[in-house]
Amino acid sequence: MRKTSVTSYDVAKAAGVSQSAVSRAFSPGASIAEKTRQRVLDAARELGYQPNAIARSMSTARQEPSQKSGMVGIVVTRLEDPFFAHAIANFSRHLQARGWHMLLFTVDSSAEVDEALNSLMQYRIDGVIILSAILSDHMAQVCRAQGTPVMLYNRDTKGLEVSAVGIANHEGGRLAADILLEAGHERIAFVGGDAGDETSREREAGFVQRLAEAGLTPFQRESGDYTFVSGREAGLRLFARHGRPDAVFCASDVMALGILHAARFDLGLRVPLDFSLIGFDDIPAAAWPGHQLTTIRQPIRRMIREAVSILAEAMEAPGEPPHTRLFPGTLILRDTVRGMGTASLSPDGQ
Amino acid sequence: MRKTSVTSYDVAKAAGVSQSAVSRAFSPGASIAEKTRQRVLDAARELGYQPNAIARSMSTARQEPSQKSGMVGIVVTRLEDPFFAHAIANFSRHLQARGWHMLLFTVDSSAEVDEALNSLMQYRIDGVIILSAILSDHMAQVCRAQGTPVMLYNRDTKGLEVSAVGIANHEGGRLAADILLEAGHERIAFVGGDAGDETSREREAGFVQRLAEAGLTPFQRESGDYTFVSGREAGLRLFARHGRPDAVFCASDVMALGILHAARFDLGLRVPLDFSLIGFDDIPAAAWPGHQLTTIRQPIRRMIREAVSILAEAMEAPGEPPHTRLFPGTLILRDTVRGMGTASLSPDGQ
DNA sequence: TCTGTATATGAATGCGCATTCATTAGCATG
DNA sequence: CATGCTAATGAATGCGCATTCATATACAGA
Known part of the structure; x- marks a missing residue:
């Protein structure tokens, strides 16, 4: 493992051609005789030669439209x-x-x-x-x-x-509000990321706008940092107060699952009997049998x-x-919104 | 956006020094006067110069012990x-x-x-x-x-x-068997990855060995591909047959959660009342309130x-x-092994 | 056989940098 | 003021490759 690796010069020598020929043998479309190319490739294989991508990108740095570093x-x-x-x-x-x-x-x-x-x-x-x-x-x-x-x-x-x-975050937020409104909810909470997060703000804006069109304002508002734990904590806060929301739109599935677990397993609430929940993203875990989270899917x-x-x-x-x-996001109806979904009548794990 | 980026030569010219000096200004420990270095750094900032990592690694290719590409x-x-x-x-x-x-x-x-x-x-x-x-x-x-x-x-x-x-996969497998044996189980199944997977095989080997020491052989064996879905399917197969296992060791948490959801929500079984379950890895979802999966943690x-x-x-x-x-793996006792865990008496979601 | 065209080839070059080598400046000492 | 030393500097070089430029070769048509 002494001296460095095999270079195109080594291959050239072995194949009895110039270094240029070696380079051409490895450049699709270069002007080189098939016979020569084969000879070069054979020698290269023999020596275990691999073109040096670093050197290549140094070299191609001159040419305008070429791939630079790969x-x-x-x-x-x-x-x-x-x-x-x-x-x-x-x-x-x-x-x-x-x-x-x-x-x-x-x-x-x-x-x-x-x-x-x-x-x-x-x-x-x-x-x-x-x-x-x-x-x-x-x-x-x-x-x-x-x-x-x-x-x-x-x-x-x-x-x-x-x-x-x-x-389309804004539209997605509206979609979530749509379904919650249609289900007849009136005390609808929102759980988002922190205030600086654009994505969350847009989803909230669409959601709030649609609520407003129905004469409603968000019943409550919590936020987290997009982790399960922060969702769980938000859920705990949401239902610790007196007047509970009867529905929650959460700007991310991961946090929504946190809320779901908090509600069912920390607090003993039933979903969607006690409240409806809708998430955003449609991550795989949203579709797990025990979750069946209604959500807005991103394609x-x-x-x-x-x-x-x-x-x-x-x-x-x-x-x-x-x-x-x-x-556009798509509404995926599963089992966490009251009266709407594939199995609203089946047990939900409570 | 015409010609390419700023090079060390451009900076040299701007600072009124040689290209070598520019290089030295950016090399910690190089022999260069502090005054010169400052002048170079100023010029570099002015021009928006960034050393080219590709070129650098070309250049350092000669030196033996130096960092090559970063x-x-x-x-x-x-x-x-x-x-x-x-x-x-x-x-x-x-x-x-x-x-x-x-x-x-x-x-x-x-x-x-x-x-x-x-x-x-x-x-x-x-x-x-x-x-x-x-x-x-x-x-x-x-x-x-x-x-x-x-x-x-x-x-x-x-x-x-x-x-x-x-x-330590083998030891981990033994550990899982230990706890299941201690809980008094006798019809213990194993769910692993496919047969070619070394990791899974080692965990299985340790598990089987420990079982053998107690005079037992695995009651049943299923395998999947480390996805939730494959775990769920394995779970379905596991409990579709007549004589059910009373415990399952699964070589991965992801699949174990598939089994857990299949059992509870597809089949209506109670865990750990109907059977005990232990996973491997301790992924975050294993600790979710609704799962509380007992598992072997990897640090x-x-x-x-x-x-x-x-x-x-x-x-x-x-x-x-x-x-x-x-x-070594560590046993994390949660709620999916009968009689052993932090809250074996609390509701488990059924 | 000679010319013209297309195709193959090698020598030379430079991409941007770090480093070596030779030189110069700076400074203290005798 | 001369000498000896160290620190700082610039010129030159090469990392490995793709490409350009200048030749050389092959082959068709006249």
Whole structure:
């Protein structure tokens, strides 16, 4: 394991050709005789040669439209969250299928995004996907200046010159209100993320708007940090007071499940007999037999396919204006809304 | 956004120094006057200069012990699985804290690991972590030849010259059997991953061994693919037959929760009254109020810290022999084993 | 056989940086 | 003031590859 790895020169020598020929043998579409290519490939196999991607991207740095590093940066918060874990898994598959690698950076808050981006950009990533966080105005300009396309997933562009794919949060909030209203509820609470969270605010806004149209205002309001534990705590607070809500819309399934468990198992309440509950996202656990959580589904497979597709286009044709695409959420009726669902009459675990 | 980014030459010109000086200004410990360094840093800030990590690693390729690319490869299967999502999140934090970036590659089966490694190694990663999968003998040698340390997480080395961090599966299996035996069970079933899965086999072996010591053999055996759905199906099969087991040890919490939900909500069984259940891993959902799953905990924070630490050492001092570290699992008594637990008398959701 | 065109090939070059080597400046001592 | 030393600096170099440019070769048509 002494000296470094095999280079194209070694292969060239072994195959009796020039280094250029070796490079051509590994470049699809290059001008090289089939016979020569075979000879090179054989020698390469013999020596265990693997082109050095780092050197390649150094070299291609000159050419304009070429793939630069082959890496896409990913900035993500809360990777533990099933919602993000699924997203990353999906992104990974799509990106890999198109020949890109993922350079992953996790951050603890939106405040760290710029720093993460800086760090990532030193690797000359060909593009970057930011999940549920937003970059600064300044950093957006830096990215543009570097020609690095940015894709915001699950976040609004807020006027920045970047692409975005997300869910129609406002509409989703209205949808949730619709069904709760239709079920005849009147004391409807909302549980969201912290006040700074755009996504949660949009869902709340749509929800509140629809309630207002029915002459109602939210009965109560709690918030958490998108974890099960914080949902559980919010649930405990919600039902500790005197006048209880008779329905809850929660801006995230994970927290909604926290509320559900708190209500059923900490407090002994019955859902949907004592109150109705609706979540957002439709994570897998929402469909578990013991949960059967009614929720607003995000079509994440389609969303991610679209996000990768838009980003790929931007990476291949730099200079194009950014695209934004919003997907509608779908109501998934299960068993946590009174009178509405697939099995409202069956036992719900109480 | 025309020509490419700012280089060290641009900064040199702006600061009125040579390119070497710029490089030194960014290299801790280099011989440069403080005054000069400040001048360079000012100019760099002015121009928005960021050192090019790709070029840097090209350049440092010559020096022996130096950090090469600053990237660590990660190969993972089933990123959707909460167990892995947590692991990746943890790895990410530790690696970042030490200044490394993660180049992530997801694979669908162990068969693809070699291919993934090849792909990753083209980026001259400084090391690689493989989660719950194993590389081939041949590829292990290639990694050694390239001086790329390999860390197997959650997998045995099987004699390969690589490092590993994992849980004592055999002991864990025994532990599970211990508690079930102590609770007085006699018709004890096992649910594992598919037959090819090492982890599952080891847990089963320990479990079966301990049962044998008590004069018992497993009452029944089912397997799944580590998803909730497959656990649920296994549960359905388990209790569809005539003679039911009175206890189940499941090699993974995710599947155990599938069994739990199937039993309670599909079949109306009571846990632990009708049967006891014990899982493995201690994922967060195991502790949810409605689950309270008794399980064998993996100390994943410590395990991951240790894995990163071992890998870091190997990356910094190449040529050192690999290390393997096995952690013991801990029994977490909750409410799914009859007569043993924190609240065996409280309602369990039935 | 000669010319013209298409195709293959090798030599040379540069991507952006860290480092080595040679030189110079700065400073203390005799 | 000369000498010896250290610290700071710039010029030059190469990491491994893709590409350009200039040749060389093959082959068709006249």
